[in-house]
Amino acid sequence: MKLLGYLLLSVLLLSCQNQESKKEATLSSEPKGPKNVILLIGDGMGLSQMSSAQFYKEGTPNLERFPVVGLIKTSSSAQLITDSAAGATAFACGAKSYNGAIGVASDSTAIENLPEMLVKQNMSSGVVATSTITHATPASFYAHVVSRNMHEDIALDLVESELNYFAGGGLKYFNQRSDEQDLLSELKNKGFVIDTTAIPSATTEKMGIFAASNALPKFIEGRGDFLTQASLKGIECLSQNENGYFLMIEGSQIDWGGHDNDADYLIGEMLDFDNTLGAVLDYAQKDGETLVIVTADHETGGFTLAANEGNYNSIAPSFSTGGHSATMIPVLAFGPGAENFTGIYENTDIFHKIAAALK
Template sequence: LHIDPFFTGTVTTHSSNAPIGDSAPTGSAYATGVLQKTSNVAIYPEADPENDLYPVDAARTYQPAATLLEAAKLLKNKAVGLVVTCEFPHATPADFSSHYHTRSAYKFIAPQMAYQNMDVMFGGGNSILTDDIRQHFKNNGTVLIQDDRNALLNYNGDGKVWALFGERALPYSIDRNPDNVPSLAEMTAKALDLLSKKEAGFFLMVEGSQVDWAAHANDAVGMITEYLDFDDAVGEVMKFAEKDGNTAVIIMSDHGNSGFTIGSRDCPGYDKLSIQQLF
């Protein structure tokens, strides 16, 4: 694998009030350095005195927590971008480019991401675009590419560009039609090509979004093929970084998915259910 030759370490991410977290607070932990509650996106958490794992200041509840992407853009004048295979306002990309207490609130998260004026946003979610977002793109000169792989791969402009494929998420890599939908590696290579033109450097977050989804579904083939798809993207990143000589690359998961389980995936009280309820 492309990831194999490099130094490895261990990082623990968790929620502010629980030892296990979902993508929203754990991705936000990387993006902001602030531990947050389940479903939080780049904000200071609400206090939960009975369960908090560290002191939480109630006076700061829901304050936005600045992200690495915002710091790179606003403080260092760097180009910034996101490349994902989920819909663009899903938890992990949202963690780096928006602020809200509920990860599923796309109607509040999507406009924030659009108004971040990112240089590159590649992923899914055409159905989530609103008239206001489309008008904003026209006003600030953002190129919007929709369901056109060739248009993305042939794009060589120096302005801001969004490329979205599918109404929500992209298909699993194993189901992808390569004539119509780019691979994560192709989107990553194009993002690197565009962002590296900027003199001040860039920040890019790339997510193999659906490794996690396949794990939730106990889909062994999906987990393997999605991870290999992500590893191909890593290969593009390392090829660029080794040639560039001035790029830091960090490869990580915002949270882990443990072993296979037996029973239904929709069990909110899994550890308390009877055998009959499980099946």
């Protein structure tokens, strides 16, 4: 009987050990989440805008390097067709709101954004744009105002925000204000190194770059590679935080080319954005801990790559509107956690998927 008891006890112990081993193996085989997230937003960039890179870029577009593709629905809380403010608020805060809302809900109350959440995990955050830094998309990642047109109020929110890095235009909202406040001095008092002439070679933990008094020039009018270089400088600065970071990069003026129904303007901005994607992807491939997501807030212009007078070997870009359209928007993803961005879902899910990836 004693021998039988020992045998039964041995079997039970072995069974428990096997179950623990299987549990540990399962846990170790679970995909590791990202340390960093870079979200690239091509403002106004629909599928036709993306497709233009196939036909107007020399070589293969960087867009084609992404292994994961999804689609988002973009309507705002009050309108079928969103604007950039409500679209970016959905990305930054995870909630639908009305057109014009910056970081506020439909009842105009402030909603916590990603940088405000991530600072609680001691992570860093930054934004880059070719518009003013107070424009709707970048503003939604740090400000809380009832209207996107409140640029001076948005600038005040940037001073009090949780950002560690920003680069774009809009200097006049900080040093030529109606209230005569000198927000550049206030930013410096908050620990920011501010540059109003160029992207500095030095790297600091808190940096602000103002490349223009208002918006930056068009790419086809000599802006150069500001978007790429400002994005890489942002990665360099934010990477100093061993806890990880979040960086939003906006190709702002793809949208403006669509509003102007100017195909050359739009395509130039799209190619500049694709160049920036390439630089970011090169970094992410080497780093191995960075999730890269590419999407847009909405499509602008009803842009179409139409056949040129029936000639199927010639493209004549055309537009159907000077405003936005309601079409679904592609989502591309690369890196740890990219597999979670497949399917068709609401634009607010971009926020929730990023938050889940960063736990």
